[in-house]
Amino acid sequence: MDKFQAMEARQVAEVELRDQLDLASLPRHIAIIMDGNGRWAAQRGLPRIAGHKEGIRALQDVLEIGHELQIPYITLYAFSQENWKRPQSEIRLLMLLLQQYLTEERQRFQERGVRFLPIGRLDQLPSSVRSLVLEVAEETRHLTRRTLAVALSYGGRAEIVDAARKIAIEVQMGSLTPDQIDESLFEQYLSTWGLPDPDLLIRTSGEARISNFLPWQIAYTELYFTKTLWPDFRRCEALLALLDYQKRERRFGRISQTVSP
Ligand code: IPE
Ligand code: IPE
Ligand code: MG
Numbered sequence: 001m002d003k004f005q006a007m008e009a010r011q012v013a014e015v016e017l018r019d020q021l022d023l024a025s026l027p028r029h030i031a032i033i034m035d036g037n038g039r040w041a042a043q044r045g046l047p048r049i050a051g052h053k054e055g056i057r058a059l060q061d062v063l064e065i066g067h068e069l070q071i072p073y074i075t076l077y078a079f080s081q082e083n084w085k086r087p088q089s090e091i092r093l094l095m096l097l098l099q100q101y102l103t104e105e106r107q108r109f110q111e112r113g114v115r116f117l118p119i120g121r122l123d124q125l126p127s128s129v130r131s132l133v134l135e136v137a138e139e140t141r142h143l144t145r146r147t148l149a150v151a152l153s154y155g156g157r158a159e160i161v162d163a164a165r166k167i168a169i170e171v172q173m174g175s176l177t178p179d180q181i182d183e184s185l186f187e188q189y190l191s192t193w194g195l196p197d198p199d200l201l202i203r204t205s206g207e208a209r210i211s212n213f214l215p216w217q218i219a220y221t222e223l224y225f226t227k228t229l230w231p232d233f234r235r236c237e238a239l240l241a242l243l244d245y246q247k248r249e250r251r252f253g254r255i256s257q258t259v260s261p
Helices: 003-020 037-043 048-068 081-085 088-112 127-139 156-173 183-187 235-247
Strands: 029-033 073-080 114-119 146-154 200-203 222-225
Touching (some): 037 048, 048 073, 048 088, 073 081, 073 088, 081 088, 081 146, 088 114, 114 127, 156 183, 222 235
Parallel strands (some): 029 073, 029 200, 073 146, 114 146
């Protein structure tokens, strides 16, 4: 099969997958751990950064699907707190890619009504990256059609600890009493406040772990793990994940809807 035939076959497969989708029961919020860029590059004898670059193409494909299907919330794990332990050279290139991506996409966010919401310890980012991130967040703050949350220097446990600290300060100041602290109050102190919990979490690259991503928010999220490496996670793979999600029955602790009481 030549390149053109392969492309055509993929398009046919995509149309077939799209036809099976139930547009009435799509997830409202999809969280994605975009993993496997380094391995994708290594398999080709390329430097890791080549995998990160190709990963941006995969991201564009997936966000395009999100746009077409009007998924209101997408949250991406772009850089974890633990990722600071990587070699400086890789960190520098990742930051550069983030800057390039935001510079290229900021206009599209406006056109499509996408709010860009960075979450994580943004003060740890290099100052030029931080100011661009905050600028794009500010200029899209009023947009409400869709939200693209991007976790940068993010750690889920740190987020919970930060929330606890803010609450403790309020209790100390007397503006809050301990008995007022419940789950819905606690959530207001998380960086994802205002977003519904993710319905679907996708992790690529074959690892079946959460790596400190949204531990509070995913308590009842459907988890989808695939061996596909992130740069290869394209339109068909995204549709497969959505179809898999639609096969599941979300019970939230109740008994099956199909089983009579
Ligand atoms: C995910 O790909 C991207 C980031 C963590 C920024 P990796 O860089 O972790 O790729 P692998 O897991 O080493 O293949
Ligand atoms: C998770 O991937 C973080 C991102 C995708 C940004 P990692 O590659 O850092 O996670 P581990 O080290 O495999 O748990
Ligand atoms: Mg990885």
